[in-house]
Amino acid sequence: MSKILVIAEHLDGKLNSATARAISAAAAVKPESIDVVVLSDAPDAIAAEAAKIEGVSKVVTVARAENKHALAAVLAPQIAKAAAGYSHVFAPSTTFGKDVMPRVAGLLGAAQVSDVMTVQGSHVFTRPIYAGNAIVTVEAPSDHPVVATIRTASWPAAGTSSSAAPIEVLSLDVKLPSHTRFVELKQGKSDRPDLQSAAKVVSGGRGVGSKENFDIIYKFADKIGAAVGASRAAVDAGYVPNEMQVGQTGKIIAPELYMAIGISGAIQHLTGIKDAGTIVAINKDGEAPIFEVADIGLVGDLFKLLPELEAAIG
Amino acid sequence: MKILVGYKRVVDYNVRVQVKADGTGVVTEGVKLSANPFDDIALEEALRLREKGVAEEVVIVGIGPADLTAHLRNGLAMGANRAIHVTTTEAVQPLTAARVLLKLVEKESPGLVIVGKQAIDDDANQTGQMLAALWDRPQATFAGKVEIADGKATVAREVDAGMETLDVDLPAVITTDLRLNEPRFIKLPDIMKAKSKPIDVIELGSLGVDTGDHLKITHYAAPPKRSKGVMVKDAAELVAALKHKGLL
Numbered sequence: 001m002s003k004i005l006v007i008a009e010h011l012d013g014k015l016n017s018a019t020a021r022a023i024s025a026a027a028a029v030k031p032e033s034i035d036v037v038v039l040s041d042a043p044d045a046i047a048a049e050a051a052k053i054e055g056v057s058k059v060v061t062v063a064r065a066e067n068k069h070a071l072a073a074v075l076a077p078q079i080a081k082a083a084a085g086y087s088h089v090f091a092p093s094t095t096f097g098k099d100v101m102p103r104v105a106g107l108l109g110a111a112q113v114s115d116v117m118t119v120q121g122s123h124v125f126t127r128p129i130y131a132g133n134a135i136v137t138v139e140a141p142s143d144h145p146v147v148a149t150i151r152t153a154s155w156p157a158a159g160t161s162s163s164a165a166p167i168e169v170l171s172l173d174v175k176l177p178s179h180t181r182f183v184e185l186k187q188g189k190s191d192r193p194d195l196q197s198a199a200k201v202v203s204g205g206r207g208v209g210s211k212e213n214f215d216i217i218y219k220f221a222d223k224i225g226a227a228v229g230a231s232r233a234a235v236d237a238g239y240v241p242n243e244m245q246v247g248q249t250g251k252i253i254a255p256e257l258y259m260a261i262g263i264s265g266a267i268q269h270l271t272g273i274k275d276a277g278t279i280v281a282i283n284k285d286g287e288a289p290i291f292e293v294a295d296i297g298l299v300g301d302l303f304k305l306l307p308e309l310e311a312a313i314g
Numbered sequence: 315m316k317i318l319v320g321y322k323r324v325v326d327y328n329v330r331v332q333v334k335a336d337g338t339g340v341v342t343e344g345v346k347l348s349a350n351p352f353d354d355i356a357l358e359e360a361l362r363l364r365e366k367g368v369a370e371e372v373v374i375v376g377i378g379p380a381d382l383t384a385h386l387r388n389g390l391a392m393g394a395n396r397a398i399h400v401t402t403t404e405a406v407q408p409l410t411a412a413r414v415l416l417k418l419v420e421k422e423s424p425g426l427v428i429v430g431k432q433a434i435d436d437d438a439n440q441t442g443q444m445l446a447a448l449w450d451r452p453q454a455t456f457a458g459k460v461e462i463a464d465g466k467a468t469v470a471r472e473v474d475a476g477m478e479t480l481d482v483d484l485p486a487v488i489t490t491d492l493r494l495n496e497p498r499f500i501k502l503p504d505i506m507k508a509k510s511k512p513i514d515v516i517e518l519g520s521l522g523v524d525t526g527d528h529l530k531i532t533h534y535a536a537p538p539k540r541s542k543g544v545m546v547k548d549a550a551e552l553v554a555a556l557k558h559k560g561l562l
Contacts, residue, residue, distance in 0.1 A: 011475060071480070072443065073452050095473040099455045102408070102440035106447025111409050111529045114438045128537070129436050130331040134340050137533040144527065179486075180452040183468065183479035196474065200561070224562060232492065242458065242472045242493065248437070249492055251474065257561045267330060274537065278561060280552065295543035298552050308549035313562060 002031035002122050005083055007091040007100070008038040008050050008059075009070075015049040017197050018092035020157035022150040023053055026090050027158065028119035033057035037082050037170070039075055041068040044167075051164040060170040069182035070096055076103035081172045083108065083145055087122070093149035093252075094196075101149050110144035115151040115252075127151070131248040132271035152196065153254035153275045188243050190228075192218075195244065198227035201255040201276075203246055204239070205231035205269075207262020207283065207302060211239045217261060220306045223313060229253070231263045247272035262302050265290025282306075315484075317360040318422060319394065320415065320429035320441065321374040322350040323385040327434055333536045340534060349388060352430025355490040358497040359460060360428050361393045368462045371395045373422060377406050377414055383513065390508035391500045397511070402518040404525070408436075412444035413523040419449055424485060426467070431456050431489040442489035452482035455489040 004026040009016040019036070026034045036050040036059045043061035051059045062082065066074050079100065083089045089104060091097035093115045105112040118126045123140045125148065140146045195201060202224070204217040214234075221228045229246040230239065246253055248268040254275035261282050263269060270293055273279060281294035282302050291297045298305065325331055326346040333340055349357075360372040374389040376382045377400040386397040400414055419427060432439035446453035454460075454469035458477060461468045462484070471478045472491045518525070546552045556562040 072455070073446070076447060095456060095471075098439050099443065099453075099473075102443035103447040103453065105409070105440070106412060106444035109409075109527070111407060111527060112438070112440050112444075113529060114440060124532075126535075130325070130340065131434065131437065132537055133331040134333045135535045135537050136531050137535075139530040139532055141527050141529075177450075177452070179483040180454075181481040183481055185473075185475060185478045187476040236493065241476065242491075243474060243476050248434070249432070257556070268327070274540070278556075278559060279540070279543075280556070291545075292542065293540045295540075296552060296555050297543060297545045298548070299545070300548075305549050309553060312550045312553040 002029050002087045003085065004029060004031045004034045004088040004090060005086040006034060006036045007079060007089070007097070008036050008046060009092055009094060009096045010038065010040065010046045013042065013045055015046050016092070016094070017157055018094050018152045019050065020053050021152040021155040022090045022092045023055055023158040024155040025116055025119060025150040026088070027055045029088060029122055031088070035060060037062060037079070039067045039078055041065050047167045048164070051167055052160050054159040054161040056161070056165045058165050059167045061167060062170050062172055066176050070100070071180050071182060072100040072103045073180040074176050075100050076107055077174045077176065078172050079104045080107040081174050082170060086145055088146040088148065090148050090150055093151050097149040101147055105147040108145055108147060110147050111140060113138055113140055113146065113148040116148050117151050117154040128271070131268050132274060133267065151252060153252045188241050192221065193225065193227040195227040195229050196251055196253060198255055200224055200226035200257040201229050201253060202226045202259045202261060203229035203231065203263060204234055204261050205263030206233035206237065208234060208239060214239050216303065216306050220310060223310050226257070226259070231269050232266070260290050260294070261306070263290055264288045265293065315369045315425035316371045316373060316422060317363060317369045318415070318419065318424040318427045319353070319357045319360050319372060319374045320427070321353045321357060321376050321386065321389045322430070322433050323347050323376065323378060323382060324350045324433055324435040327351055333534045337533045337535060347385070349385065350430050350433045352432060352434070352490050354497040355492070355494050356428040356430050357389055357392055357394060358495045359490060362495065363462060369426070373398060373424070375400065375415065375418055377402060377411060377518065379403050386513055387508050388500060390511040391504040392498065393504070395511065397513040399513050399515045400518050400521070401515060407528045408438045408440035409444055409527070410523060410525045411441045412448055414518065414521060415441070415445045416448045417521045417523060419445070426462070426484060427487045429487070429489055431491055442487050446487040449487070452486040453489070454480050454482050454486060456491040457488050458491050458493050460488060460494065
C-alpha cells in the first residue's frame with residue numbers, strides 16, 4: 001500500500017492553498033496514509049492549518065532556524081531524509097515545488113514526474129509536454145519513491161475535515177549547507193484576489209500598450225472582483241511584474257472565468273488557461289488565435305469596450 | 315573561471331506539435347529543430363559574463379545523436395569557446411542528463427553551470443536542480459538577474475510571490491528564466507569562425523552513468539480540445555452572456 005508524504009508550501013506563516021491541491025492528487029492514489037510535512041522556523045500555526053485538510057492522516061513538523069526561508073538546498077536534504085518509509089513524495093508544481101523537488105529526487109536517485117494531471121494507478125500518471133500540446137502517460141519505477149510535482153490547475157483543493165489530524169514533531173539528524181543564503185523577497189503587494197486561486201481572472205496583453213494603460217485592466221478586474229494576470233508579452237514589455245505572467249513558463253491557472261484582454265493567444269499562453277471554466281477574449285484582431293479557444297469572443301477596441309462593459313454590468 | 319552551459323536541441327517553439335495517430339509519440343519528421351530558448355538565454359548569460367571578464371571560457375554541452383553537431387556549431391557561432399557532444403541515440407531524461415553533466419563537471423571543474431530552467435519539449439524543469447543535488451552545490455533557479463563577485467553569485471529569482479534574491483557560493487548551478495537577457499543573433503562571419511572551434515565527442519556509454527531508472531512513457535495523447543465558442547457583437551451582449559452563465 002502507498003504511503004504519501006506531501007510537502008507543505010507556506011509563506012509568512014500561512015499555508016499556501018496549492019498544498020491542498022497536492023493533497024487531492026495524493027488522495028487519488030488511494031493510499032494507506034497521507035502525511036504532510038511542514039518545514040519552517042515556526043511550523044505550529046501552519047501545521048494546524050494543514051491538519052484540518054480532509055484526507056490528511058497526520059502532520060509532521062520540522063522546526064529549525066535554517067528553515068525560515070524556503071531554500072531548496074536547505075530543505076531538500078531534510079525532505080529526502082523524512083521521505084524514508086514513504087512510497088510517494090508530492091509537492092505542488094509551483095515555483096516552490098519546481099525548485100525543491102528535483103533536488104529531492106536527485107538526492108534519492110529517483111526520476112521525477114513533473115506536473116501530474118491525473119493519477120491512473122499508484123505509479124502511473126499523466127502529464128503535459130510541449131506546452132500542453134501532448135499529454136503523456138508515464139510509469140514511474142517501483143523500486144524508488146515516486147517524486148512528483150502536482151499541476152495545481154488539474155486538481156481541486158481538498159476540503160476541510162471536521163476533526164483535525166494529529167501533529168507530531170520530527171527531528172531529523174541532517175547537516176545543512178551554509179552555501180546558500182536568503183537575501184530578500186520583493187513581493188507584489190495587492191489587495192486583489194490571488195492569481196493562482198482566484199475564481200475570476202482578467203489578463204491583459206500587448207494590446208494594452210503601456211504600464212499606464214494597464215490601469216484600465218486593474219479597474220475592470222476590481223469591478224468584477226477578479227485577480228489580474230498578463231501575457232508574457234505584457235511582462236516582457238514591462239507593463240506588469242513577472243509574478244503576473246500566465247502561461248507555459250508562468251502560472252498555470254484554472255479560474256471559473258478567464259478574460260483575455262488584448263492577448264493574441266500564443267500557444268505558450270493558452271497552455272496556462274486551458275482548464276479555465278469560461279474563456280472570454282476581447283481583441284481588435286478578429287483573426288487572433290485566442291478566439292479559437294474562447295467560449296465567448298468580442299472583436300473590438302479594448303479601450304472602448306471595457307468602459308462599456310463596466311457600464312453594462314451596472 | 316570556466317562556465318559550463320547545457321545546450322539542448324528541441325522542436326522549435328513556433329511549431330504546433332502533433333501527436334501521432336497511434337499514440338506512440340509526437341511527429342518530429344520534417345519539423346524544425348532549434349536551441350531550447352532557455353538554453354540560448356543560458357549561453358547568452360555565460361557570454362556576457364565572459365565579456366565582463368568574470369569568466370574566461372564558455373563550454374557548451376549537448377547530449378544527442380550524431381547530427382547534433384550542427385546545433386552545437388550554432389552555439390559556437392553565438393560565441394562559446396568549445397563544445398562537448400555526448401553522443402547517444404536514446405532519448406535522455408533529466409536524471410540521466412544531470413548524471414552526465416556531473417561527470418563533465420568533475421572533468422572540467424567549472425566555476426558555474428548555467429542551464430535553462432526547462433526544455434520546451436518535455437517541460438520537466440529538473441536537470442539543473444538534480445545536477446546541484448548530485449554535485450552537492452548551491453542552486454539558483456529561475457534566474458532573472460545574475461551578478462558574480464568575490465566567489466559568489468547574487469541571483470534574483472522569478473518566483474510566484476515576486477522576486478527573491480539569493481546569495482550562493484561558487485561553484486553553483488543557475489537555471490535561467492525568460493527575462494534574464496535577450497540572446498544575440500548569430501552573424502555570418504561567426505558561423506565561419508565556429509567551423510574551426512573544437513567539439514569533443516564522448517560516447518554516453520563511456521561515462522559510466524546509470525541510465526536505466528527512467529520514467530516509462532506508455533502513451534501519447536492529444537490534449538482535449540476546447541470547442542469553438544460564440545462571438546458576441548457588443549459589450550451588452552457579452553455581459554448578458556456572462557450573467558446567463560452566473561459568472562457576473
